[in-house]
Amino acid sequence: NAGVTQTPKFQVLKTGQSMTLQCAQDMNHEYMSWYRQDPGMGLRLIHYSVGAGITDQGEVPNGYNVSRSTTEDFPLRLLSAAPSQTSVYFCASSYLGSYNEQFFGPGTRLTVL
Amino acid sequence: DQQVKQNSPSLSVQEGRISILNCDYTNSMFDYFLWYKKYPAEGPTFLISISSIKDKNEDGRFTVFLNKSAKHLSLHIVPSQPGDSAVYFCAASALGGGSNYKLTFGKGTLLTVNP
Numbered sequence: 001n002a003g004v005t006q007t008p009k010f011q012v013l014k015t016g017q018s019m020t021l022q023c024a025q026d027m028n029h030e031y032m033s034w035y036r037q038d039p040g041m042g043l044r045l046i047h048y049s050v051g052a053g054i055t056d057q058g059e060v061p062n063g064y065n066v067s068r069s070t071t072e073d074f075p076l077r078l079l080s081a082a083p084s085q086t087s088v089y090f091c092a093s094s095y096l097g098s099y100n101e102q103f104f105g106p107g108t109r110l111t112v113l
Numbered sequence: 114d115q116q117v118k119q120n121s122p123s124l125s126v127q128e129g130r131i132s133i134l135n136c137d138y139t140n141s142m143f144d145y146f147l148w149y150k151k152y153p154a155e156g157p158t159f160l161i162s163i164s165s166i167k168d169k170n171e172d173g174r175f176t177v178f179l180n181k182s183a184k185h186l187s188l189h190i191v192p193s194q195p196g197d198s199a200v201y202f203c204a205a206s207a208l209g210g211g212s213n214y215k216l217t218f219g220k221g222t223l224l225t226v227n228p
Binding site: 033 | 119157202204214215219221
């Protein structure tokens with residue numbers, strides 16, 4: 001089991017550019033989510049999905065789009081990158097149901113100039 | 114307004130002694146609490162959890178205590194080891210509140226265990 005994988009590990013963008021952060025899991029987890037971690041801010045939920053075709057907004061969704069066409073993949077799209085989106089992004093997954101801890105990927109460090 | 118608060122940004126302890134990390138929450142709907150450990154350049158990893166029907170959960174060197182009336186939980190690590198040096202995040206969710214899977218995280222506490 002590879003667990004939760006994220007690509008790329010590092011990315012530098014210019015303001016206004018678009019890109020997609022990839023996330024995949026091989027544990028057949030129904031639930032997947034994206035968080036961002038900023039210095040002194042902890043982790044904040046961006047978007048989440050409880051299954052293929054179902055997504056919803058988290059705490060800080062503005063500027064990001066997601067889709068879930070398969071159980072395994074949950075890409076995060078930045079349509080027009082802004083310096084405020086400079087952060088470390090983590091993808092996580094878990095089974096649905098109570099008392100299931102989320103498994104996190106290694107993260108993508110994004111810098112927007 | 115922060116719903117999960119970790120008021121100590123850092124904590125330093127000697128190897129072999131007890132480490133106590135604290136977490137306070139304000140949302141009374143939270144009924145499931147987790148601790149995650151994070152090393153630099155890695156994703157958080159699950160450490161231990163507790164549901165609101167319990168006041169203590171133990172797993173090896175790690176014990177989490179929950180005081181619902183005070184809306185306070187703590188993580189005890191005994192004995193502390195240098196490999197425990199990491200950032201510890203407290204997280205909470207409201208399983209019965211229709212937002213079962215959303216985790217709200219604290220800002221984290223950097224634990225340093227000195228040899």
